[in-house]
Amino acid sequence: MSLMLDRRGVLLGLSGGLLAACTTTGRPTISGYEASAAPFYPVDVRPERIKEIVVGLRPGRDGGFRLEAEPFGDKILVHNYGHEGDGVTLSWGCGTLASELVAHTGADDVAIVGAGAQGLTTALILSRMGKRVTVYADKFHPYVTSNVAGALILTAASYGDVPIDTVARVNALARTGFDQYENQPGTGVTRVRHHYLQRRRQDQAEPGEKTLFGCPFNSVTHPTMIDMSLYLPYLMKQARDLGAIFYTKRFESPTELSALSQPVIVNCTGLGAGALFGDEAVHPVWGQLVRLHPQPEIDYSYVAHAGDGQLYMFPRETSIVLGGSRRRDVWSLEPDPTETQRLLYQHGKLAERARRIVSMKVAA
Numbered sequence: 001m002s003l004m005l006d007r008r009g010v011l012l013g014l015s016g017g018l019l020a021a022c023t024t025t026g027r028p029t030i031s032g033y034e035a036s037a038a039p040f041y042p043v044d045v046r047p048e049r050i051k052e053i054v055v056g057l058r059p060g061r062d063g064g065f066r067l068e069a070e071p072f073g074d075k076i077l078v079h080n081y082g083h084e085g086d087g088v089t090l091s092w093g094c095g096t097l098a099s100e101l102v103a104h105t106g107a108d109d110v111a112i113v114g115a116g117a118q119g120l121t122t123a124l125i126l127s128r129m130g131k132r133v134t135v136y137a138d139k140f141h142p143y144v145t146s147n148v149a150g151a152l153i154l155t156a157a158s159y160g161d162v163p164i165d166t167v168a169r170v171n172a173l174a175r176t177g178f179d180q181y182e183n184q185p186g187t188g189v190t191r192v193r194h195h196y197l198q199r200r201r202q203d204q205a206e207p208g209e210k211t212l213f214g215c216p217f218n219s220v221t222h223p224t225m226i227d228m229s230l231y232l233p234y235l236m237k238q239a240r241d242l243g244a245i246f247y248t249k250r251f252e253s254p255t256e257l258s259a260l261s262q263p264v265i266v267n268c269t270g271l272g273a274g275a276l277f278g279d280e281a282v283h284p285v286w287g288q289l290v291r292l293h294p295q296p297e298i299d300y301s302y303v304a305h306a307g308d309g310q311l312y313m314f315p316r317e318t319s320i321v322l323g324g325s326r327r328r329d330v331w332s333l334e335p336d337p338t339e340t341q342r343l344l345y346q347h348g349k350l351a352e353r354a355r356r357i358v359s360m361k362v363a364a
């Protein structure tokens with residue numbers, strides 16, 4: 001997600017200081033509320049509302065994700081890893097293309113290493129194709145990076161040096177999987193009314209431009225949002241129901257992998273691919289989320305940019321997700337109390353504006 005946010009930041013011309021800029025407008029005007037179709041209830045960011053604080057390491061890769069097949073002794077190895085902040089978004093697109101590479105070998109028996117969004121989606125697609133699928137991973141949900149993802153599904157125009165025709169195909173396929181689960185109980189797949197807040201002040205808004213919390217935004221979109229705590233077990237069950245088998249196993253070297261009986265192996269090890277295959281382009285991108293107790297009345301989301309970093313708020317059935325952290329090459333899985341404070345403070349500033357707008361509306 002962070003990569004996605006960065007890219008979007010560039011596209012929108014966000015260079016920092018949104019909240020600082022917006023506060024200079026003073027009290028938000030009632031038009032900020034009226035511009036939107038429904039009320040924006042404030043997020044309750046009081047520390048006692050914290051449900052948990054989680055850290056994940058996005059599987060970054062210089063040059064973009066790796067999606068290709070190569071000979072591996074007497075086997076074929078299909079790589080599908082390095083999706084950084086877009087691994088959930090790209091799971092159906094890359095899972096489908098990886099499965100096509102497998103199908104091309106003619107093999108019926110396939111091993112998949114990794115049980116995050118990429119491994120499980122690829123396992124499900126191959127199972128639906130009638131392959132005998134065995135998934136090996138040293139960790140399963142909720143202990144995989146995919147479980148930490150904010151999981152807003154929005155594709156980007158480019159992913160590093162990945163060829164443009166591949167990007168076009170994975171993006172075109174991105175929605176195929178999620179659409180089938182949308183709003184189905186237990187899947188965690190929903191849509192949300194989503195806003196990119198720009199750093200210009202309301203008094204700098206273009207005529208007719210809408211504002212939210214005193215900040216202009218381009219338009220409301222309705223992207224898919226996924227509650228990974230529900231979605232990953234759901235995917236796994238779907239694959240299992242079609243015959244996929246799951247084993248807990250850690251591989252320390254390619255030699256260990258080559259001992260597997262399957263003639264085709266799909267490598268969906270995310271960040272683990274760096275050490276396992278000596279890929280030096282792989283690096284972690286640290287991210288922290290503060291998960292608050294759920295607020296069912298929050299039915300909107302936003303991405304914003306504060307002077308001290310990015311911000312996003314995603315509502316879920318099981319939590320309200322506050323995020324926006326991004327630190328390259330940090331391997332720690334420890335939450336940073338300073339970052340927790342930043343997220344609570346900056347999101348709190350937006351929530352305070354929402355509170356004032358809602359009370360102004362009620363008073364009107």
Ligand SMILES: Cc1cc2nc3c(=O)[nH]c(=O)nc-3n(C[C@H](O)[C@H](O)[C@H](O)COP(=O)(O)OP(=O)(O)OC[C@H]3O[C@@H](n4cnc5c(N)ncnc54)[C@H](O)[C@@H]3O)c2cc1C
Nearest residue numbers: 001056087089115116118139146150151152251270272287
């Ligand atoms: C804070 C945060 C927010 C994010 N928000 C979004 C978002 O909004 N949208 C989005 O699309 N993405 C988002 N992401 C990115 C997303 O989480 C990742 O891109 C995605 O999870 C990668 O999936 P994966 O299946 O490749 O890897 P993982 O989920 O990390 O799974 C890797 C699997 O491989 C296994 N494995 C690794 N090495 C070995 C080994 N040696 N032996 C055996 N098994 C091994 C692991 O145990 C695991 O099962 C976010 C990430 C973070 C941290």
